[in-house]
Amino acid sequence: MKLRIGNFPVSRVCLGDKNEYDNGTLTIDKQGAIAYLKECDDHLTDLDIVIANPGDDTRIVPVVETIEPRCRPDGRTLFPGVTDAVVPAGEGDVKALKGCCVTVVAKEYGSFGDGVIDMGGEGAKHTYWSQLINICLVGDTDEEFERHEQQKCNRALRYAGHRFAEYIGQAVKDLETDDWEEYNFDSVSDQAKRNNGLPNVAIVLQPQSQMEALGYNDLWYGWDMNKYLPSFVSPTEVLDGAMISGSFMPASSKWSTYEMQNFPTIKELFAEDGKSLNFVGVIMSMLNVALEQKERAAIMVRSIAKNLGVDYAIVTEEGYGNPDADYVRCQVILEDAGIPVVGISNECTGRDGFSQPLVTLDSKMNALVSTGNVSQLIELPACKTVIGSLEAMNRDGMSGSWGYDEVLGKSARDDGSIIMEDNNWFCGDHIAGFSVKTMIEY
Amino acid sequence: MKKVVCYLNQFFGGVGGEDKADQEPFIVTEKIGPVMAINAALKDAEVTHTIVCGDNFMGSNTDEAISRIMDMLKDVEMDLFIAGPAFQAGRYGVACGTICKAVQDKLGVTAITSMNVENPGVDMFKRDVYIFKGGNGAVKMRQDVKAMTDFANKLLAGGKSEGADAEGYFARGKRQEKFLEFKRENTAAYRGVQMLIRKMNKQPYQTELVIPAKELVPIAPAIKDLSKAVVALVTTGGIVPVDNPDRIQSASATRWGRYDMTGMDRLESGVFKTIHAGFDPAAANADPNVIVPLDAMRAYEKEGKIGRLHNYFYSTVGTGTTEAEAKRMANEMIPYLRDDGVTAIIMGST
Numbered sequence: 001m002k003l004r005i006g007n008f009p010v011s012r013v014c015l016g017d018k019n020e021y022d023n024g025t026l027t028i029d030k031q032g033a034i035a036y037l038k039e040c041d042d043h044l045t046d047l048d049i050v051i052a053n054p055g056d057d058t059r060i061v062p063v064v065e066t067i068e069p070r071c072r073p074d075g076r077t078l079f080p081g082v083t084d085a086v087v088p089a090g091e092g093d094v095k096a097l098k099g100c101c102v103t104v105v106a107k108e109y110g111s112f113g114d115g116v117i118d119m120g121g122e123g124a125k126h127t128y129w130s131q132l133i134n135i136c137l138v139g140d141t142d143e144e145f146e147r148h149e150q151q152k153c154n155r156a157l158r159y160a161g162h163r164f165a166e167y168i169g170q171a172v173k174d175l176e177t178d179d180w181e182e183y184n185f186d187s188v189s190d191q192a193k194r195n196n197g198l199p200n201v202a203i204v205l206q207p208q209s210q211m212e213a214l215g216y217n218d219l220w221y222g223w224d225m226n227k228y229l230p231s232f233v234s235p236t237e238v239l240d241g242a243m244i245s246g247s248f249m250p251a252s253s254k255w256s257t258y259e260m261q262n263f264p265t266i267k268e269l270f271a272e273d274g275k276s277l278n279f280v281g282v283i284m285s286m287l288n289v290a291l292e293q294k295e296r297a298a299i300m301v302r303s304i305a306k307n308l309g310v311d312y313a314i315v316t317e318e319g320y321g322n323p324d325a326d327y328v329r330c331q332v333i334l335e336d337a338g339i340p341v342v343g344i345s346n347e348c349t350g351r352d353g354f355s356q357p358l359v360t361l362d363s364k365m366n367a368l369v370s371t372g373n374v375s376q377l378i379e380l381p382a383c384k385t386v387i388g389s390l391e392a393m394n395r396d397g398m399s400g401s402w403g404y405d406e407v408l409g410k411s412a413r414d415d416g417s418i419i420m421e422d423n424n425w426f427c428g429d430h431i432a433g434f435s436v437k438t439m440i441e442y
Numbered sequence: 443m444k445k446v447v448c449y450l451n452q453f454f455g456g457v458g459g460e461d462k463a464d465q466e467p468f469i470v471t472e473k474i475g476p477v478m479a480i481n482a483a484l485k486d487a488e489v490t491h492t493i494v495c496g497d498n499f500m501g502s503n504t505d506e507a508i509s510r511i512m513d514m515l516k517d518v519e520m521d522l523f524i525a526g527p528a529f530q531a532g533r534y535g536v537a538c539g540t541i542c543k544a545v546q547d548k549l550g551v552t553a554i555t556s557m558n559v560e561n562p563g564v565d566m567f568k569r570d571v572y573i574f575k576g577g578n579g580a581v582k583m584r585q586d587v588k589a590m591t592d593f594a595n596k597l598l599a600g601g602k603s604e605g606a607d608a609e610g611y612f613a614r615g616k617r618q619e620k621f622l623e624f625k626r627e628n629t630a631a632y633r634g635v636q637m638l639i640r641k642m643n644k645q646p647y648q649t650e651l652v653i654p655a656k657e658l659v660p661i662a663p664a665i666k667d668l669s670k671a672v673v674a675l676v677t678t679g680g681i682v683p684v685d686n687p688d689r690i691q692s693a694s695a696t697r698w699g700r701y702d703m704t705g706m707d708r709l710e711s712g713v714f715k716t717i718h719a720g721f722d723p724a725a726a727n728a729d730p731n732v733i734v735p736l737d738a739m740r741a742y743e744k745e746g747k748i749g750r751l752h753n754y755f756y757s758t759v760g761t762g763t764t765e766a767e768a769k770r771m772a773n774e775m776i777p778y779l780r781d782d783g784v785t786a787i788i789m790g791s792t
Contacts, residue, residue: 112719125624131624150692150719211722213722250693264629264630265630267631268632271635276643277639322761340641340642342638344634348764349764350767351764353617354569354616355765355766355767356765357617357651358651361653365653366649367638367641368650372619373618374762399719400693400694402691404689422619423693430630431630434630434631436625437622438619439619439650440605440606440607440618440620441606441607441613441617442605442606442616442618
């Protein structure tokens with residue numbers, strides 16, 4: 001499979017009355033976009049579009065999702081099974097607006113999986129998003145059944161974000177660029193013909209699928225991954241919108257759709273393909289909660305790896321806590337099968353840093369990359385502008401923030417300053433690979 | 443000018459050798475022995491007092507020694523406490539660790555010491571105290587004093603630790619985040635793939651998480667006669683009275699509650715619910731007994747299968763809750779359970 005991504009750098013985003021990309025300036029037809037999105041989904045009761053630029057003294061909360069605006073010049077939908085019918089992904093050309101993201105923000109009510117982005121000040125370093133122009137889609141819906149639930153599907157808002165990313169992407173549909181990234185993924189039999197003596201490496205992805213109720217988990221071609229079993233997929237499918245993020249899991253441990261579209265660890269494996277290793281693809285697993293489900297998934301990952309002739313693997317999980325059991329089990333079963341592993345995940349060492357980093361440990365895991373501590377406390381001053389609602393941090397059971405603590409008080413204080421756990425940064429531990437955090441002994 | 447207090451044993455305090463190891467603690471303002479070097483190396487800070495105590499006195503009369511030293515320090519202003527360096531001297535190392543921990547716990551002042559890796563004081567106190575990796579004898583005095591005072595100067599100037607390896611003290615099991623400069627080579631993606639390549643090529647690499655030794659809790663012995671057992675129900679499933687009177691958090695819990703079940707045959711929906719955020723609460727809210735099985739336990743009680751049920755259940759939330767917090771909460775629950783003669787606990791997880 002060959003996927004080409006044509007890059008269009010965005011240095012400025014304006015709201016206007018037409019959709020246009022011109023020499024780094026992206027203009028969005030604001031009213032047109034809002035009308036289009038409401039027409040697509042009549043559950044959207046309120047929508048606004050607000051731009052947040054890197055360095056702005058702005059706090060965005062509750063952030064539901066981030067997505068890279070793109071378009072498929074061949075007219076195929078950007079997220080098969082989500083924004084339109086299920087069609088193949090992973091081949092052909094896609095155009096991407098680089099340096100910006102659609103940031104879906106709930107206007108009023110947050111959810112367990114929603115997070116915080118600071119565009120400037122000390123808070124900016126906590127997420128990758130502060131380096132991008134955030135095209136914030138701020139909205140409310142009539143999904144009254146979950147308005148006061150801690151766990152929300154946020155379906156209308158999330159899908160509006162995906163449609164909006166596609167809508168914006170149309171601005172470059174007919175434009176040319178010289179900046180193309182190429183991802184050539186050879187079939188297994190073609191790779192075997194390389195005969196280059198390099199080891200075969202696969203990446204095992206463990207996307208979030210813990211909610212038994214449907215509608216909260218990551219989707220694979222629109223399919224809820226709670227009802228899914230591990231399979232072998234092309235890395236180009238992941239980069240081309242076959243998978244979207246869900247609404248469950250503490251925010252800092254999530255992979256957003258933007259991270260799936262740009263999966264940094266997959267891109268690094270492509271960079272080494274044919275040089276130091278043969279990248280034999282993605283073993284797409286999941287993270288269901290029951291022990292038998294975990295064991296079944298690990299066995300199937302092992303079986304696929306052995307049958308593909310995988311020599312070494314990277315394992316990475318979208319989450320912490322219960323998912324650590326899958327993360328550890330999968331590494332151990334591969335090591336036992338003679339397939340050495342590197343694991344990439346965050347840790348939970350407690351506010352004081354003294355707790356066990358993963359819920360279960362095994363000394364067979366001897367090569368681990370750590371991307372952060374979900375429970376580290378952060379205290380930050382108020383920002384001049386808030387996009388969304390700070391009160392959601394106190395009221396709505398967002399992960400890593402709270403409404404009452406006898407020592408620390410509430411998370412979002414009346415003066416606009418905040419105190420929260422790392423858990424609450426939107427994708428803050430960037431497990432998919434953007435993280436420049438590590439964990440050390442202090 | 444910041445103020446520092448030091449601690450020396452009888453030998454380095456100039457009292458004498460092994461024959462003076464029973465020396466009772468005393469406090470001086472003169473800069474004696476290694477304190478001269480420590481004081482000279484401090485920037486914008488001065489050693490105002492030094493405690494001297496015999497190693498045997500500290501070892502044999504620990505509580506008494508700590509109590510007397512705390513009394514000596516009660517009116518002494520200090521910003522930092524430095525003990526040793528103790529090199530490979532075992533009793534001196536343990537004494538330094540003991541007094542550093544006491545100063546931190548009782549006076550809230552950060553303490554620094556230095557020992558050789560072979561010193562038993564390292565394993566005893568490295569979790570609690572900054573212990574610098576010291577030499578095996580007094581010939582390393584200059585280096586060991588420099589390591590301690592460099593770090594002391596950093597802390598006194600308001601700086602923060604750059605980490606155990608960077609500073610040179612023994613790792614304490616305290617793992618926290620470190621931000622690297624934002625560039626491709628520092629991303630987790632790049633670090634992971636490069637680590638794999640080194641692992642493939644049998645080249646040395648450094649895992650970012652060294653798996654520590656396991657702290658396993660042994661499985662309890664079987665109960666011989668269940669019909670005489672006093673059984674308690676404990677859960678991390680977040681079952682609470684509907685108004686959550688103890689305000690237990692839905693994740694990363696630090697709080698717990700005990701709730702009276704006297705006279706109840708089951709936990710009624712609408713009276714109890716779960717506040718746990720890590721699973722779908724529908725089933726537990728409809729029937730809280732699926733997590734705290736009071737209904738089944740009352741039936742066993744009536745059948746005589748168990749002696750009796752302890753009349754309170756104990757609840758907190760397990761999701762995101764650290765081991766350290768869980769351990770503390772368990773230790774707080776135990777006295778209540780012991781008081782009622784509980785002999786068995788059913789630990790309901792979710």
